[in-house]
Amino acid sequence: MSATPPLDDAVKAALVDYILALADDETVIGHRESEWTGLGPILEEDIAFSSIAQDELGHALTYYTLLEGLGQGNPDDLAFLRPADDYRSAQLCELPRGDYAFSLVRGYLYDLAEAVRLEGLAASTYAPLAAAAQKLRPEEKYHLMHGRTWIQRLALGSEEAHGHIQAALNEVYPAAAGLFEPTQGEELLVAAGIVPASADVRVRWESLAAPFLADLGLSVPRGTSDLGGRYKQHTEHLPQMLEAMQALRREDPTAVW
């Protein structure tokens, strides 16, 4: 182990909550994005988007593995055996995949939030988290290229395409606030230099997202919706999703993969 000083109990509990929120975000949005596999608009994009979904699940594994190091059990159990009312993911992630514009816009806003957060986490005073963040950052850069490229073309394309992107934005942008809802005890982590303040991450996120979208002739909605995910409050969509996602694992938890 590296020379990370031991965490006191309150900080450790807050850190577990924080990392669990990130891990659950990745699991839930990764699974939602994987629902496009086989149904993508063209073959090449089907493969690209499925691969991005796999990346998000890989990020989830990275975070669950950190939690294992903090004594929270193994990653498979964390992802596949916890019920919806123990998940800390933002409600944004669990919304059904909608049309392709919805999934693209959600993916872009989510990836941008993740990229901004990772920027801060890469400098975390908790060495394992800093190391994980540095490893994940390059993948987010590609995810953002992918999202921007698609959204630009659709928003500047036909009236119909523009309309789909705007409709998605109207729903997704306020709901993205859930990603920045501070977890329990976040202020302890911020004070210790372990994580960036979610409020600051949100300000930076908005300063990047809003001008990009406005330049495409889109109107950026105001407001905040769909909070509560960090405190285990979810829509009916999450239990439905987890029922499908966890069915096999629950059927035989001892099965070897």
Added chain:
Amino acid sequence: MKEWQFNPYHQRIDEAMETTQTPPPADTEWELWEVFQQVRRGEHHQHVGAVHAPDPEMALVLAKENFVRRGQAVNLWVVPSSCIYATSYEDSDIFQQGSDKSYREVWGYRGFRQSRVAKIKDGGKDGEG
């Protein structure tokens, strides 16, 4: 035994069937781009396949994930397939070797076949060539 219920997947099969009932008109097909991948700086770009895309930026975005989601690269090129000039397969006899061309190979020279380098390369088996 529990009855299996993979609802989302069944639902997706229905959706896929619906989608295939109305094939898009042929003229919506995007341009084809040939993809070249460079594994390390200084090496040649190697042709690895092709993607459909409406423009070069999108071609690069799709090529990255279709060809380098595993493996390694430092750079990608995309080139419109329509820019490739090719010989005709009917003329493929032009590539046939009509006579012994071994003199064009280093291997063709007796001096090389007997050299230390050749013996090391062949594990010392190529004694008399």
